[in-house]
Amino acid sequence: MSSHAAAAQHPRGFPELESALSRADTHEEVSSGDIAVGVIIGRSSEYFDFFVFGIACVLVFPALLFPFLPPLQGTLAAFGLLAAAFITRPVGTALGMAVQRRWGRGTKLTLALFVLGSCTVGMAFMPAYATAGKLAIVTMLALRLGQGLALGGAWDGLPSLLAMSASPGRRGWYAMIGQLGAPLGFITAAGLFAYLHSQLTTDDFLSWGWRYPFFVAFAANVVALFARLRLVVGQDYTRLMDESELQPVPVTEVLRHEGGHVFLGAFAALASFALFHLVTVFPLSWITLNAQQSINEVLIVQIFGAILACVAVIVSGWLADRVGRRTLLGSMAVLIGVFSLAAPWLLSGADGGNTLFLLIGFVLLGLSYGQASGTVTSNFSALYRYTGAALSTDLAWLIGAAFAPLVALALSARFGVVAVSAYLLSGVICTLLALRINRRIEQQGS
Numbered sequence: 001m002s003s004h005a006a007a008a009q010h011p012r013g014f015p016e017l018e019s020a021l022s023r024a025d026t027h028e029e030v031s032s033g034d035i036a037v038g039v040i041i042g043r044s045s046e047y048f049d050f051f052v053f054g055i056a057c058v059l060v061f062p063a064l065l066f067p068f069l070p071p072l073q074g075t076l077a078a079f080g081l082l083a084a085a086f087i088t089r090p091v092g093t094a095l096g097m098a099v100q101r102r103w104g105r106g107t108k109l110t111l112a113l114f115v116l117g118s119c120t121v122g123m124a125f126m127p128a129y130a131t132a133g134k135l136a137i138v139t140m141l142a143l144r145l146g147q148g149l150a151l152g153g154a155w156d157g158l159p160s161l162l163a164m165s166a167s168p169g170r171r172g173w174y175a176m177i178g179q180l181g182a183p184l185g186f187i188t189a190a191g192l193f194a195y196l197h198s199q200l201t202t203d204d205f206l207s208w209g210w211r212y213p214f215f216v217a218f219a220a221n222v223v224a225l226f227a228r229l230r231l232v233v234g235q236d237y238t239r240l241m242d243e244s245e246l247q248p249v250p251v252t253e254v255l256r257h258e259g260g261h262v263f264l265g266a267f268a269a270l271a272s273f274a275l276f277h278l279v280t281v282f283p284l285s286w287i288t289l290n291a292q293q294s295i296n297e298v299l300i301v302q303i304f305g306a307i308l309a310c311v312a313v314i315v316s317g318w319l320a321d322r323v324g325r326r327t328l329l330g331s332m333a334v335l336i337g338v339f340s341l342a343a344p345w346l347l348s349g350a351d352g353g354n355t356l357f358l359l360i361g362f363v364l365l366g367l368s369y370g371q372a373s374g375t376v377t378s379n380f381s382a383l384y385r386y387t388g389a390a391l392s393t394d395l396a397w398l399i400g401a402a403f404a405p406l407v408a409l410a411l412s413a414r415f416g417v418v419a420v421s422a423y424l425l426s427g428v429i430c431t432l433l434a435l436r437i438n439r440r441i442e443q444q445g446s
Helices: 003-008 014-022 032-059 070-105 105-124 134-153 158-165 168-179 181-200 202-207 211-234 236-244 251-268 269-279 281-290 295-323 327-345 351-369 382-401 402-413 418-445
Strands: none
Touching: 032 070, 032 105, 032 134, 032 181, 032 211, 032 281, 032 382, 070 105, 070 134, 070 251, 070 281, 070 382, 070 402, 105 134, 105 211, 168 181, 168 269, 168 327, 181 211, 181 295, 181 351, 202 211, 251 269, 251 382, 251 418, 269 281, 269 327, 269 351, 269 382, 269 402, 269 418, 281 295, 281 327, 281 351, 281 402, 295 327, 295 351, 327 351, 327 418, 402 418
């Protein structure tokens, strides 16, 4: 009996996954737990990289790379570097899909994580502007662009495989597993920076202390590489991807045939992605520049908030399986809109207001971001789902999160923190409209 015919006799869910694995021609088996662990390790290492750079944009790069600018302008310039990676991420996805079609998934992942690790460790050796002048800025920009290409190319399809292997009543639960990487990565990055910043003098921290998190990020990439390669190069994993029809196709082909679904998927998650930077990187910069609260205190509050976000991500999986993923995402968009109205009052207050903004924001982020990945990817036909899911995520990051700290800080400095409300509300409106359009598409299809 063929593997496809045998799979058809099993109900959807991890029993099917395990049954398929039991028929392996090799002794190297991949269990559902292995896939879940691979997803968490891979995403946590990527988010750790992401937050190490984001925190450094506030604490380090204004003084290291832009000492000729006032603190506010230096931070805005650093946020420009932060956004650069999101611009090249879709390009990285396109290149990665081409590499995978030609040389295989393992080669693509190895190349992507090698580039990511090289760029990250290269940042750890960056000279200051005082030493290298404008070359230091140009080099950092090149390394950041390289990170974006690598992150796009590192798409392995593990979250899609995990979600598709789940039974209909458990899809929300398994969809949230990969999203746990965001708060876990932030906890590690913020904790490391908080420790170094509290233990070192300002001169030592700006001279060499900030470099250690980038070395740790490189080591995390190596661990993630081997953990994920163990899965993606195995015959079992390849067969499961084939059975689920999760295969790379040219990006131009996806955009030509189902480009509407790509943009719909990006905008459906926009409220979550907009909130993402506005409770992590932006408040650290705003409070540092405008409040008396110490950096270490802010980082500690954010770490505690990220712990709450971990719990909220898990709760999102439980809720989504009871009310529906899209219903939950829409409801959370409304709550984010309400939260945005309170943001100016909270951030304009004393330390207590800042703390409330961070804790409430992280809880809302966990509940919404926990279901933000692939919420409408079922719209894609099987042929385009693998590449379409990657592109939707790339565009959600680019449109919703890439310029969020830069825009929010620049507008807040000019018009006050009411700009944060406007930015979040724009994301909320986009999410609600996208979900509404998606519902009409489903109704017409049925």
